[in-house]
Amino acid sequence: MSEVHAPARSDAGPGRTAAAPSEPTLPANLRRNAPLVPTDSAASRALAAVIAILTFLAALCAGAAEIAVSSAGQWQGSVAQEVTVQVRPSAGRDIDADVRQAESLARAAPGIAGARIFSKAESERLLEPWLGSGLDLSDLPVPRLIALTLASDRNADLSALRTALTTALPGVASLDDHALWLQRLSTMANTFAGIGIGVVLLVLFATGLAVVFATRGAMAGNREVVEVLHFVGADDDYIAKAFQSRFFRLGLRGGVLGAGAALLTCALAGLLARMWRSGPAGEEIEALFGTFQIGWQGYAIIVLIGVIASLVTAAVSRFTVRRFLR
Amino acid sequence: MKTGSLLSGAEEPVVRFESVGMRYGLGPEVLSDVSFEIAPHSFQFLTGPSGAGKTTLLRLILLSVRPTRGLVSIFGKEVSGISNDALTGLRRRMGVVFQDFRLLDHLTTYENVALPLRVQERAEASYRAEVVELLRWVGLGERMHVLPPLLSGGEKQRAAIARALIARPELLLADEPTGNVDPSLARRLLRLFMELNRLGTSVVIATHDYGLMDLVEARRMVLAEGRLRVEGP
Numbered sequence: 001m002s003e004v005h006a007p008a009r010s011d012a013g014p015g016r017t018a019a020a021p022s023e024p025t026l027p028a029n030l031r032r033n034a035p036l037v038p039t040d041s042a043a044s045r046a047l048a049a050v051i052a053i054l055t056f057l058a059a060l061c062a063g064a065a066e067i068a069v070s071s072a073g074q075w076q077g078s079v080a081q082e083v084t085v086q087v088r089p090s091a092g093r094d095i096d097a098d099v100r101q102a103e104s105l106a107r108a109a110p111g112i113a114g115a116r117i118f119s120k121a122e123s124e125r126l127l128e129p130w131l132g133s134g135l136d137l138s139d140l141p142v143p144r145l146i147a148l149t150l151a152s153d154r155n156a157d158l159s160a161l162r163t164a165l166t167t168a169l170p171g172v173a174s175l176d177d178h179a180l181w182l183q184r185l186s187t188m189a190n191t192f193a194g195i196g197i198g199v200v201l202l203v204l205f206a207t208g209l210a211v212v213f214a215t216r217g218a219m220a221g222n223r224e225v226v227e228v229l230h231f232v233g234a235d236d237d238y239i240a241k242a243f244q245s246r247f248f249r250l251g252l253r254g255g256v257l258g259a260g261a262a263l264l265t266c267a268l269a270g271l272l273a274r275m276w277r278s279g280p281a282g283e284e285i286e287a288l289f290g291t292f293q294i295g296w297q298g299y300a301i302i303v304l305i306g307v308i309a310s311l312v313t314a315a316v317s318r319f320t321v322r323r324f325l326r
Numbered sequence: 327m328k329t330g331s332l333l334s335g336a337e338e339p340v341v342r343f344e345s346v347g348m349r350y351g352l353g354p355e356v357l358s359d360v361s362f363e364i365a366p367h368s369f370q371f372l373t374g375p376s377g378a379g380k381t382t383l384l385r386l387i388l389l390s391v392r393p394t395r396g397l398v399s400i401f402g403k404e405v406s407g408i409s410n411d412a413l414t415g416l417r418r419r420m421g422v423v424f425q426d427f428r429l430l431d432h433l434t435t436y437e438n439v440a441l442p443l444r445v446q447e448r449a450e451a452s453y454r455a456e457v458v459e460l461l462r463w464v465g466l467g468e469r470m471h472v473l474p475p476l477l478s479g480g481e482k483q484r485a486a487i488a489r490a491l492i493a494r495p496e497l498l499l500a501d502e503p504t505g506n507v508d509p510s511l512a513r514r515l516l517r518l519f520m521e522l523n524r525l526g527t528s529v530v531i532a533t534h535d536y537g538l539m540d541l542v543e544a545r546r547m548v549l550a551e552g553r554l555r556v557e558g559p
Contacts, residue, residue, distance in 0.1 A: 231390070233418035235410065236410055
């Protein structure tokens with residue numbers, strides 16, 4: 001009945017004692033650690049494209065917000081460096097004496113680096129854009145201005161100066177610290193920044209959702225692979241890691257492409273803006289966008305968004321796989 | 327329930343079924359009142375006509391399905407309500423050859439065979455020699471860099487067997503492992519299973535190839551209409 005017994009060859013088979021004495025020669029082209037989850041299907045390319053596009057949009061949006069915020073910051077900086085004292089002509093008063101008094105008051109105040117009186121001619125020239133040139137304005141009660149430059153090293157006490165001016169020259173002198181302007185500017189800048197952050201968050205959320213769907217699709221499509229991995233002793237964590245590394249690579253590819261495209265677009269736009277600035281429309285463009293340069297911070301934000309998109313992809317896919325396997 | 331496993335761990339049955347019943351959904355019972363033990367270092371065939379429940383029984387042992395009633399213990403551990411970690415631990419002590427091989431088509435033969443070691447997160451260099459040697463021994467030395475779709479049925483079967491053996495399991499389950507190979511290779515594979523058994527692995531071979539079973543004096547677990555009968559030593 002039993003014609004076959006234990007094999008005569010004891011030098012071979014899985015039960016041989018210690019490891020092979022010398023490593024057997026391997027074919028040079030032997031592939032060894034291919035990803036456990038098949039990559040490069042049409043679905044993965046589509047997902048990478050979606051991530052790239054979303055990253056691109058988020059990065060552009062962040063770049064635009066950065067331009068707005070930094071331009072607003074520049075304007076604010078230059079506007080806030082100056083305050084203006086206005087001296088109105090009043091019947092029965094010598095306006096030149098009033099201006100001189102206001103100037104000496106301002107110069108005496110702490111934190112004021114300099115004061116420049118706009119002469120009568122200069123004050124009238126400020127009205128030219130509205131009234132046209134060549135008019136005799138001597139009959140008009142044109143107010144006179146004193147531009148005060150603030151010292152950058154210490155804070156000026158503007159309310160004290162304002163009180164001093166109104167006490168010394170009641171109804172004649174007033175101080176304009178551009179507070180309303182500055183407030184509006186900073187509101188606008190904050191709004192832009194808020195919109196930028198909101199859009200970036202939305203886009204990252206959309207990326208996460210796309211990854212959830214793609215991961216579930218990949219899990220369903222690779223059910224057989226997952227089952228075999230379980231049978232050969234892989235735990236859920238290992239399987240989740242396998243999917244995570246696949247999706248991290250996809251996310252990285254998408255993030256790099258999207259962020260790279262956004263960086264190129266910004267660099268190109270800066271270049272074009274610089275070229276156009278010499279043209280007839282240059283001044284308008286510059287007035288609108290400033291110098292159209294997003295600076296190293298902007299570039300850093302764009303790169304950061306690419307990295308975050310890849311990390312979100314990895315984390316979301318891992319979480320989805322863990323939930324799927326449970 | 328078996329007790330005293332602390333002192334006699336080596337003697338504990340590898341698999342123990344007590345009045346196990348199994349049905350899929352609301353269908354009829356595929357297995358009913360199945361009770362048996364598989365002793366350590368034992369060698370047995372599981373046989374019966376097609377559809378008798380052999381594959382279901384193997385799946386119960388593999389813990390890929392749970393019994394509808396009765397108790398299943400694997401390596402002395404009762405498996406109802408087992409944690410995922412413990413499940414993985416038990417599966418790493420088993421090797422399985424599927425009837426349809428279940429090789430991963432995107433991995434080479436070498437990578438497929440190395441899979442059980444790879445999922446234990448061992449470094450590739452630590453098992454390379456072992457995998458290559460086993461591949462050569464099952465006659466796949468020249469085919470180790472080929473993807474499974476390019477392998478013949480017999481080659482796939484040998485690759486599947488090599489994958490089941492590579493981690494030196496304590497329990498080997500093989501579902502029709504010689505179904506696609508010629509008789510001489512079938513005998514060679516049987517010798518391989520027997521040598522593995524001699525070295526301490528419990529082996530269960532599901533087959534309805536009586537020619538193969540007649541080659542070895544071994545216990546036969548015969549399934550018929552969902553009930554199990556044990557014959558032989």
